[in-house]
Structures are given as C-alpha cells and as structure tokens.
Amino acid sequence: MSMMKESRDGLDHYRMFIHGEWVESSSGTTIEVENPTNEELLYTVPNGNQEDARKALESAASVQKPWAAMPAVQRGEILARFADKIRENRVALARILTLEMGKTLSLALGEVDVAADFINFPAQAARRIEGDLLPSDSPSEHIWIHKVPYGVTVGIAAWNFPFALSCRKIGPALTTGNVMVVKPPSVTPVAVLELGRLAKEAGIPDGVLNIVTGGGSTMGEELVTNKLTRLVTMTGSTATGQDIFRKAADNLTAVRLELGGKAPFILLEDGDVDKAVEAATVSRHLNSGQVCTCPERFYIHEKVYDEFLEKYTAAVSKLVIGDPMKEGTDIGPKVNAYETEQLAKIVDKAVAQGAKVITGGKRPQGAEFEKGHWYEPTILTECHNGMEVMRDEVFGVVSPIMKISSFEQALELANDSDYGLAAFLFTHDMRLIQRAVLDLEFGEIYVNRPMGEQRQGFHNGHKLSGTGGEDGKYGMDNYLEKKTFYVNFS
Structure with a gap:
C-alpha cells in the first residue's frame, strides 16, 4: 500500500x-x-x-x-x-x-x-x-x-x-x-x-x-x-x-x-455599546482578520461614536500578537508575504486619502517579529465610503470607522457595495430590525451578536x-x- x-x-x-x-x-x-x-x-x-x-x-x-x-x-x-x-x-x-x-x-x-x-x-x-x-x-x-x-x-x-x-x-x-x-x-x-x-x-x-x-x-x-x-x-x-x-x-x-465580503458593522444610537465593542473585537480580529464575514467597515452613530471608539481602541490594544501555538495569543501572522504587503498598501493609501491612524498601522516590533508575516491591529478614523479601504476587501486586522447620523444613512452606505455576504446591526428598535430584514442587501446578517453561522442555517452571499x-x-x-x-x- x-x-x-x-x-x-x-x-x-x-x-x-x-x-x-x-x-x-x-x-x-x-x-x-x-x-x-x-x-x-x-x-x-x-x-x-x-x-x-x-x-x-x-x-x-x-x-x-x-x-x-x-x-x-x-x-x-x-x-x-x-x-x-x-x-x-x-x-x-x-x-x-x-x-x-x-x-x-x-x-x-x-x-x-x-x-x-x-x-x-x-x-x-x-x-x-x-x-x-x-x-x-x-x-x-x-x-x-x-x-x-x-x-x-x-x-x-x-x-x-x-x-x-x-x-x-x-x-x-x-x-x-x-x-x-x-x-x-x-x-x-x-x-x-x-x-x-x-x-x-x-x-x-x-x-x-x-x-x-x-x-x-x-x-x-x-x-x-x-x-x-x-x-x-x-x-x-x-x-x-x-x-x-x-x-x-x-x-x-x-x-x-x-x-469575498465587505461586511458593514452598524451601531445605532440605542445599541448596546459594550456588546458592540465585544462583538467587533472578536469578529474583526479572528484568524488575523482573514474571514470573509469579518466586519470590514464600521458605521457608528454620532451619539455613541466617541464612547465606542474609546472602548474599542482600549479593547484592541489588549489583544496579544505572537506565536499562534502559545496559549493566550489572540492574533497570529498573516498567511504569507503577499497578503501582508497588500494589507500595508491599503492602509497607506487610506492615510494618503485622509484617514487617521488611531492605533497600529505597521509591523509589530521585537525579535519574535523579525521573520514571519505580521501586521498590528489597526484602527482608522475619518474614513468615508469613497476610500478603497471602505470598498475593497481588506482581509486583515484593519478597522476603518465612519461616523453616521441615522439608520437611513447607514443603510445607504452599507448597501453601496459590490459585495453582499454578511452585515452586523446593533439596535434594540424592532422596527429598524424589520426594515433591515427587507432592505439590507446581504445574505447573512448578525443582529446584536458577533459573527458565526450555525450548521442548520444557510450561509450565502448576494451580489458579487x-x-x-x-x-x-x-x-x-x-x-x-x-x-x-x-x-x-x-
């Protein structure tokens, strides 16, 4: 044999x-x-x-x-x-x-x-x-x-x-x-x-x-x-x-x-900020951000924007980057050099287009990161839907954030994409949740929870x-x- x-x-x-x-x-x-x-x-x-x-x-x-x-x-x-x-x-x-x-x-x-x-x-x-x-x-x-x-x-x-x-x-x-x-x-x-x-x-x-x-x-x-x-x-x-x-x-x-996906993460003014921060931290950084259903663009209501940004930045800063074999590591390397280079390019272009780096935006420092394909978890603010970082799939630990003023604006921005795989919505207003059922152009929508489909569900994408x-x-x-x-x- x-x-x-x-x-x-x-x-x-x-x-x-x-x-x-x-x-x-x-x-x-x-x-x-x-x-x-x-x-x-x-x-x-x-x-x-x-x-x-x-x-x-x-x-x-x-x-x-x-x-x-x-x-x-x-x-x-x-x-x-x-x-x-x-x-x-x-x-x-x-x-x-x-x-x-x-x-x-x-x-x-x-x-x-x-x-x-x-x-x-x-x-x-x-x-x-x-x-x-x-x-x-x-x-x-x-x-x-x-x-x-x-x-x-x-x-x-x-x-x-x-x-x-x-x-x-x-x-x-x-x-x-x-x-x-x-x-x-x-x-x-x-x-x-x-x-x-x-x-x-x-x-x-x-x-x-x-x-x-x-x-x-x-x-x-x-x-x-x-x-x-x-x-x-x-x-x-x-x-x-x-x-x-x-x-x-x-x-x-x-x-x-x-x-591919470009999942919007929508937090409305009545949403649970702490629950949203927890869900965003886990969902965006799982598998070094290399998940097609990861939140790839954040639309945060202006009334909770500052609170979310402060708490999300604090949570992201606590994530441990390092040897994926070690217990307690949250983020390992990217899969190869090409993927890492593409991630760095899209962040650099976003900065050139006016985005502001709150944390990350580079390769981590230290002897253990001299070899391998590493990139720090990155938060970008002052983003808008015209930026490539908000339109193209990033597939890495980058969170571009945009301030919104209403559900209608969030809906328009979320649907303004060639992709339609997953979306996230945080609100307790059942009227808006029902509207999202009808109007969000995505195949898989997570309401008030992190990502993660189940076997008895149906995992499918719309559009591209x-x-x-x-x-x-x-x-x-x-x-x-x-x-x-x-x-x-x-």
Missing part, C-alpha cells in the same frame, strides 16, 4: 489521494508549504497538473453510480464514522493547521470541531432528503419531483479555513450521493490531505473522495472544464469565482460560489459575494438535481 507521506530533505512530503492510493504528480514537481510564523519550510506536496485532475475525475466517475445506489442512511453512517475519525485526530490536525496557516491553536482546534460537524450534520440528515408529490391537472395522474445527485462534483477550498471549508462541501455532497474531487489551496494543503487517510479508515469507498494538489491554472482549470464535472463548489476570492463561472459555462456545469450557498437543508439541496415524473395510471 502506498504511503501518505515520507521524509525528504528533512521535510514531510505528502502525496495526493486518488482512488484510495497515495500518488505523486505526473510532472514530478512539488509545491513548498511554509510556516508563516517564521518563514521556514514545513512540507512539500505534489504539483499536480491536468493529467492528475483527469485521473481523479475518472476515478470519481467510476464509482459514483454504486455510491448513489447505496441507501442514503448507509452513506450517512459511513460519513458519521468519518466525522468521528476527524474528532479522534483533533489535536494533530489542529497543529498542522496552525503550522501551515498561522491561526492560533485554539482557533485551529475550533476549526477541526466545526469540520467534523460539517460532515456529521448532513450525515444525520440522510433520511430527510425529500422530494414532492403534486396534484396534476389531468385525471388519474400524479406529478413526482424526485431529487438526484449531480454525479461528479469538485470542491475548491480557500486558504483561510481549508479544513473546515473542505468538509463543508464533502459532507452534503457525499451524503446526497455525489462523489467529490477536492482541491485544497496550494498555500495550506496539508491538513486537507490528511482527510484521505481518515476517509480510508472510516470506510469511504475508494474513488468516492479524491484529494489533489496543484495550481489553479493547470489542475484547477481541468477540474472545472472537464465534461465529467457536473458541479463545482468553490470558496475563495470574487475574482477567482468569476473566472470559474466563465470556464464552467461551456459545459453548463452547475456552480456554487461563496466569495456568491451564488448558491451552503449549510442546512438549503445547502444540501444545492447538491441535488430535480427530475419530474408525470405518472398517468388510468
């Missing part, structure tokens, strides 16, 4: 997982994975190409029909064992996530827990895959709406929560009778590759889940454009999602996209933040096509 990994020049080298075997890339080349805390190389993985993508898709296609023919409850039982295997390996998986991505160990442990739940929730819902029986306009006739799997699906995960996002796709796809080829991000692929080992241990049949690594322009493009692929589900940037959408068009492949959505019964339904039968029994 092939080995998942081996030692090469002092580094762990992982192989890809195709049809239950651990294989090298056809090209023989590799991708290096570094530790963002100190820039040291950690792992290598295969740099797969079009040929490897085709092998994985063909493997999946060869077993899809027997997998779909298995009773759903049996598929659910296998996936429940898969979730158990993830939980059993919780600490080891979390350590890999922290090493390759830079998130705090406590958050990595939470990611593994969520990933197991992403598998277990649809597994437990296997008996609740429902169709419809409708009355016909014709006598002695029924109309049946039967739901069937798409077949071969492709899951493409983002680098910020690679393990959980992969499982978010695997769980509902496999439960509903599809098979899946997963492509983890090249910058954080290793924890996802470990899923192959756990799938094997859980008894998932060979070929039902394949995991391949490689570049988007080679491996990724083949996965999206190959005629065997009937559905692509991707979490990542809006630009990448748009590219996938275009490339999937030739085959009319179904596409589900969860893309995506199409499709995930989680809950609506998310599972995205992995099923409908067949309509007109059954005449006269």
Whole structure:
C-alpha cells in the first residue's frame, strides 16, 4: 500500500489521494508549504497538473453510480464514522493547521470541531432528503419531483479555513450521493490531505473522495472544464469565482460560489455599546482578520461614536500578537508575504486619502517579529465610503470607522457595495430590525451578536459575494438535481 507521506530533505512530503492510493504528480514537481510564523519550510506536496485532475475525475466517475445506489442512511453512517475519525485526530490536525496557516491553536482546534460537524450534520440528515408529490391537472395522474445527485462534483477550498471549508462541501455532497474531487489551496494543503487517510479508515469507498494538489491554472482549470464535472463548489476570492463561472459555462456545469465580503458593522444610537465593542473585537480580529464575514467597515452613530471608539481602541490594544501555538495569543501572522504587503498598501493609501491612524498601522516590533508575516491591529478614523479601504476587501486586522447620523444613512452606505455576504446591526428598535430584514442587501446578517453561522442555517452571499450557498437543508439541496415524473395510471 502506498504511503501518505515520507521524509525528504528533512521535510514531510505528502502525496495526493486518488482512488484510495497515495500518488505523486505526473510532472514530478512539488509545491513548498511554509510556516508563516517564521518563514521556514514545513512540507512539500505534489504539483499536480491536468493529467492528475483527469485521473481523479475518472476515478470519481467510476464509482459514483454504486455510491448513489447505496441507501442514503448507509452513506450517512459511513460519513458519521468519518466525522468521528476527524474528532479522534483533533489535536494533530489542529497543529498542522496552525503550522501551515498561522491561526492560533485554539482557533485551529475550533476549526477541526466545526469540520467534523460539517460532515456529521448532513450525515444525520440522510433520511430527510425529500422530494414532492403534486396534484396534476389531468385525471388519474400524479406529478413526482424526485431529487438526484449531480454525479461528479469538485470542491475548491480557500486558504483561510481549508479544513473546515473542505468538509463543508464533502459532507452534503457525499451524503446526497455525489462523489467529490477536492482541491485544497496550494498555500495550506496539508491538513486537507490528511482527510484521505481518515476517509480510508472510516470506510469511504475508494474513488468516492479524491484529494489533489496543484495550481489553479493547470489542475484547477481541468477540474472545472472537464465534461465529467457536473458541479463545482468553490470558496475563495470574487475574482477567482468569476473566472470559474466563465470556464464552467461551456459545459453548463452547475456552480456554487461563496466569495469575498465587505461586511458593514452598524451601531445605532440605542445599541448596546459594550456588546458592540465585544462583538467587533472578536469578529474583526479572528484568524488575523482573514474571514470573509469579518466586519470590514464600521458605521457608528454620532451619539455613541466617541464612547465606542474609546472602548474599542482600549479593547484592541489588549489583544496579544505572537506565536499562534502559545496559549493566550489572540492574533497570529498573516498567511504569507503577499497578503501582508497588500494589507500595508491599503492602509497607506487610506492615510494618503485622509484617514487617521488611531492605533497600529505597521509591523509589530521585537525579535519574535523579525521573520514571519505580521501586521498590528489597526484602527482608522475619518474614513468615508469613497476610500478603497471602505470598498475593497481588506482581509486583515484593519478597522476603518465612519461616523453616521441615522439608520437611513447607514443603510445607504452599507448597501453601496459590490459585495453582499454578511452585515452586523446593533439596535434594540424592532422596527429598524424589520426594515433591515427587507432592505439590507446581504445574505447573512448578525443582529446584536458577533459573527458565526450555525450548521442548520444557510450561509450565502448576494451580489458579487456568491451564488448558491451552503449549510442546512438549503445547502444540501444545492447538491441535488430535480427530475419530474408525470405518472398517468388510468
């Protein structure tokens, strides 16, 4: 039996997982994975190409029909064992996530827990895959709406929560009778590759889940454009999602996209300032601000603006930046040098456009920060909606703040965006909350609480933040096509 990994020049080298075997890339080349805390190389993985993508898709296609023919409850039982295997390996998986991505160990442990739940929730819902029986306009006739799997699906995960996002796709796809080829991000692929080992241990049949690594322009493009692929589900940037959408068009492949966000954080004059400060501190700085639902622009009512700013600045100043493996660390490094440079550029441009730095705005000082990809939590005031920092996704620990005078102004500013993923609203006025339900142009809205969706909910974006959505019964339904039968029994 092939080995998942081996030692090469002092580094762990992982192989890809195709049809239950651990294989090298056809090209023989590799991708290096570094530790963002100190820039040291950690792992290598295969740099797969079009040929490897085709092998994985063909493997999946060869077993899809027997997998779909298995009773759903049996598929659910296998996936429940898969979730158990993830939980059993919780600490080891979390350590890999922290090493390759830079998130705090406590958050990595939470990611593994969520990933197991992403598998277990649809597994437990296997008996609740429902169709419809409708009355016909014709006598002695029924109309049946039967739901069937798409077949071969492709899951493409983002680098910020690679393990959980992969499982978010695997769980509902496999439960509903599809098979899946997963492509983890090249910058954080290793924890996802470990899923192959756990799938094997859980008894998932060979070929039902394949995991391949490689570049988007080679491996990724083949996965999206190959005629065997009937559905692509991707979490990542809006630009990448748009590219996938275009490339999937030739085959009319179904596409589900969860893309970038620019979440507004609205605090009205009657809102609980302390609760808002607590929610903003946690939500903006979780995972070093690298979360698509993070609050990215703050609209604070003028009557509570000074109080919020004072308390928020004090809370942010207490956050601990440092080694993500250490207990008590709040903020680890950014994932790589490019992301850090982009963050610095957008802050510098905001300052040039008139924003004022209240705290942060630079790389932290000290010996432990000489290497790695670090940036201090930053608060900017005197911002306005014309600034790029208020319009483009920042994806880092930067809080641009603008003073507002009314709910109507906040609503107009919040909706003045190409994105529509998440939003935050702090008020006790139920009339305004009801208006927000109708008028805020976002798919996920947190009222008087920090971010954090739940498995039974529905996570989806509007506008350039995506199409499709995930989680809950609506998310599972995205992995099923409908067949309509007109059954005449006269």
